[in-house]
Amino acid sequence: MAVTHDEIMARLPQERQDRIKARAAELYAEVEGLKALRLLARRSQEQIAQSLGIKQPSVLKIERQTDLYLSTLRRFVEAAGGTLELRVELPGTGPFTLTGLGDIDTRDAA
Structure with missing residues (x-):
């Protein structure tokens, strides 16, 4: 038995x-991968696509990528209803949050 x-x-x-x-x-x-993140958020590829202003096949492509810009990752996470926080841990410093990465710079270049 x-x-x-x-x-x-x-x-x-x-x-x-x-x-x-x-x-x-x-x-x-x-969570392993963006597909798992999307499923955890209970969002469809179409819902993510609408939030990002792109078509559903583009969401599939993003989910399959292993190397993303932080700005793309941030936008995807926000479209799933979350926020992105980058945690860094260096020897002797303890963990800290790295901010300002992945934000789109809208300032005019001088």
Whole structure:
């Protein structure tokens, strides 16, 4: 007879169960790719396209890209209803938020 996941977990010491649950929560919090982000936001490609002022095939192309401009990523995240924050961690400094990247500069070039 097959053993279920719940049965296996119940046999483990509570400390191990807690570590497994914590790691599962970490993995769940990570989102792999823009498609997953869009699905998490419960938005269709068409809805994202409308927000960005582009056509749906362009959203598909953006989702498949592995190298994006930060401005494109920021606009995509905002179209999904979120905000983009770039977190940097350097040795000896601790984490900090890097701002101003990905913003479109609308100032006139002199």
